[in-house]
């Protein structure tokens with residue numbers, strides 16, 4: 001995808017003034033080194049790097065506020081940065097400016113076991129948080145697959161979800177409250193810890209999914225869950241993707257409370273088999289997780305086994321053994337890296353769409369036919385319990401014809417999802433890669449309301465400009 005047209009630039013004088021002021025505030029926690037800037041201008045996707053002018057590493061909400069105020073004074077853009085694992089050009093500094101890397105705001109402030117919630121600084125990574133919770137009988141449910149370096153702030157800002165969503169919800173359901181630095185440097189708290197509230201506009205939900213365009217999130221309060229008494233996992237392979245998806249749909253419609261239900265097509269399984277050296281069938285595969293009591297998980301597994309058998313599912317393999325479960329899921333988590341390794345010299349284009357579950361089988365089947373006709377070595381992965389799936393395509397970004405072919409394929413995928421009352425992105429967000437699809441999904445009027453909200457909070461369009469809506 002080509003970069004959007006430039007939307008104004010910073011004057012050299014403004015850039016110089018901001019760098020001098022921020023150096024006084026942060027010392028060596030402000031970097032203008034080329035390597036640091038390059039690393040912060042690119043996410044985990046094929047989107048080209050657009051480096052910021054400088055990168056700041058704050059220690060506190062107060063420091064974030066000072067940085068944002070300084071930038072606002074000189075009309076210099078601000079791009080918040082978490083783990084850099086997003087996939088739609090989210091962190092590209094399209095107008096330059098200062099990147100605020102939240103990595104050093106990584107304290108877990110409190111875990112309230114009695115209330116099943118926790119408050120963390122926005123730079124806490126998913127991996128760090130899970131390790132902290134591991135021995136306390138609690139867990140944080142949102143799991144964006146292999147992206148363990150994603151931060152709680154970044155996950156909030158992209159309204160992330162992932163493998164556990166079918167049972168536990170997305171960041172939308174799991175974020176209780178936020179501390180946010182607004183575009184003018186004011187600090188707000190969006191809510192208390194109460195599980196519900198009717199007190200005014202829901203500012204928490206406004207910032208969940210705002211992709212750094214409305215403010216910098218500095219603290220996140222999230223729901224936790226108790227580790228279930230029993231957990232088990234299963235895999236099953238199918239003759240076709242459609243049969244696997246029908247199994248997923250019937251499982252949901254039968255009310256089986258699966259905790260995770262993931263799909264990979266044969267292309268993914270072939271790559272994973274080579275990469276992980278595992279003896280896996282090269283066929284469309286479902287992975288499932290069951291949480292509950294010992295008897296409950298066995299019952300759930302048996303119910304899904306029967307549903308899968310009716311769809312010609314083969315080799316249904318089920319285990320409550322923790323090591324066996326870990327090995328089963330490793331294959332799923334390796335998928336992205338296996339695809340990368342299989343096509344050296346390429347970047348992986350990952351796109352996602354989500355449709356109501358009853359429309360999933362025909363949406364994926366049509367997509368498979370489209371992929372086959374395109375001749376591109378694409379693969380399908382999905383959190384199919386939510387109606388969400390990804391198409392991953394290895395791409396040579398320097399080959400314009402290849403890029404154009406993938407763009408056309410992506411456009412067809414999005415239109416297919418929208419035609420089925422779905423969305424152009426179930427969980428990756430808009431960044432600048434999907435800006436054009438936002439109007440197609442919501443209509444001009446709704447997008448103009450989004451733009452009005454953006455400009456009400458950020459009248460000079462300084463917060464991550466060029467993302468979600470072009471203001």
Ligand SMILES: Cc1cc2nc3c(=O)[nH]c(=O)nc-3n(C[C@H](O)[C@H](O)[C@H](O)COP(=O)(O)OP(=O)(O)OC[C@H]3O[C@@H](n4cnc5c(N)ncnc54)[C@H](O)[C@@H]3O)c2cc1C
Nearest residue numbers: 082083084085086144147151153154155157160161212217
């Ligand atoms: C292998 C792989 C698998 C993935 N699987 C999934 C998946 O299953 N589900 C899923 O949802 N996503 C998935 N992703 C995408 C990605 O992990 C998510 O988008 C993640 O939530 C981004 O978090 P981050 O900390 O890396 O944010 P970044 O990439 O650093 O930033 C993302 C956006 O959030 C903004 N932002 C970051 N921090 C803040 C903050 N503190 N305040 C305000 N704005 C902020 C940035 O400006 C940017 O717009 C995957 C990515 C990879 C590479």
